[in-house]
Amino acid sequence: MKLKILVIEDDPFISEIIQLYLEKHEFEVTIASDGEFGLDSFYNDTYDLVILDIMMPKMDGWEVCKRIRIDFETPIIMLTAKGETYDKVKGFDLGVDDYMVKPFEPEELVARIKAVLKRTSSGFSAKECVTYPSLTVNLTEYRVYLNGQEIDMPLKEISLLYYLASHPNRVFTRQQLIDVLWGFEFDGDPRTVDVHIKRVREKIKDNPSWTLKTIRGVGYKFEVVTNE
Template identity: 55%
Template sequence: MNNKSKVLIVDDDRNICELIGLYLQKEGFEVLYAYNGLNAVETFKMQTPSLVVLDIMLPGIDGWQVCREIRKVSSIPIIMLTAKGETFDKVLGLELGADDYMVKPFEPKELVARIKAVLRRYEHKDVDTQEVVFPNLIVNKSNYTIRLKGNLIELPPKELELLFFLASNPNKVFTREQLLEHVWGFDFYGDSRTVDVHVKRVREKIDLEGQPWQLKTVWGVGYKFEVK
């Protein structure tokens, strides 16, 4: 693990932020602070931290929404640190994409240990795992699994690879020819209708209703994985 990793601490209690920051700085981390939800999202987009420690009860938008906003664009680790200790809250946090969940009051040394552990898992995943994470959706290309709302969905390899490629490039439009090149490879001698058939099959198996992401047709061009 790189001890120069950048950690964003999001909490409206400045004393808690400073306490966590002191412990992390002693371990060689660079520390960023945000004291409300909107500032957290802005700081995340501008500074691209390696990990976020996130409170739930925040001024402006709450931690749940901050987590959703981050998961729209990134799979970087998030540790929820909050006074909300009910099982429902923990489950919701993990379903939204949090990697760990700690309840206040907390022991700073334990939090630092968890930060290190989560970063180790994440960095190991970057090497060995190809995975994209969005709200209610995880597509893992290393073990060819898809989870939708926590449930495993069965897709044939090429359908999964097509979804993985598009989801890895959110909001970017690809022509059918580009998708043939990237997903099937130069050695695939087929026509563009192959892409249409595979997109249709993915849509039939993945429930898109009400999701903040969609597999969209861009008429006259191709397809994109649209994230709202």
């Protein structure tokens, strides 16, 4: 069962980025665009963690946090543009579990979420690993093994291989891969995906059971051969 995260954030661009990255890591995400709606959403369902902005319309994050903490110990990560020590101390005094300042790296937010859940949720397992004949990609440890031997591979190549391998036989365009792995802010050449795919292929080759396949004019997929 996927763990559920409530994101209370009034900036739709930031919410979209957070949702994209969290769903990439197999979380179920609900978005609320203001404090009142966020609090209603929280009361109407059960969540494993809340990501909470401070400066929002209708009800700010401080008030939302106070009300949640009256009856619940659900983990809360504050996500805000304020970085002053006073604001951090206030957040921790209210029972916030962690605090991130905008602008932020989505992968760092995911890492912090996993760290908080590991401390607070007995149902959370941080292990992210896909295994196929002769190939293992462990995103938790950022390691790739081919025929039992570790392959030297940069983090971005490992992330790319893991993402494709964790969605077998699904085709992704270059732009989709850019959005997920490089972020919406990336303004470089989309062909950078081609370069990374080429490097990954050189290191893992192909296998009779699977292959990293190019779909001409579209993008790429991790093709898995099924014996039917």
